[in-house]
Amino acid sequence: MAISSEKIFSIVSLDEKGQLTIPADYRRALSLTQDSAFVLVQIGEALVLVPYDEALAAVTSRLEAALHGAGVSVEELVKATTEARAEITREEFGDLLEDRQ
Numbered sequence: 001m002a003i004s005s006e007k008i009f010s011i012v013s014l015d016e017k018g019q020l021t022i023p024a025d026y027r028r029a030l031s032l033t034q035d036s037a038f039v040l041v042q043i044g045e046a047l048v049l050v051p052y053d054e055a056l057a058a059v060t061s062r063l064e065a066a067l068h069g070a071g072v073s074v075e076e077l078v079k080a081t082t083e084a085r086a087e088i089t090r091e092e093f094g095d096l097l098e099d100r101q
Helices: 024-029 054-070 074-093 096-100
Strands: 037-043 046-052
Touching: 046 054
Parallel strands: none
Antiparallel strands: 037 046
């Protein structure tokens, strides 16, 4: 179930204990309860909050093992992903700066 297309994002604030409240629309859409667990992932300046479940745990464990086996750090993976995204964008849309000149 998805949240209404009208509600793309919400702004929440930490309380005095450093806690935040997830708005009810999101809790209902994602079937979250007071016992729901989350994974916090920092990507650059962003903090991604992902509901934690057994499927995510299994995928995360496999990914961590694969990265470790390949001798690749998370930082290297994020950098490579950013570079790959830029290359795909250049291939699909050309260099927008060159096109403007």
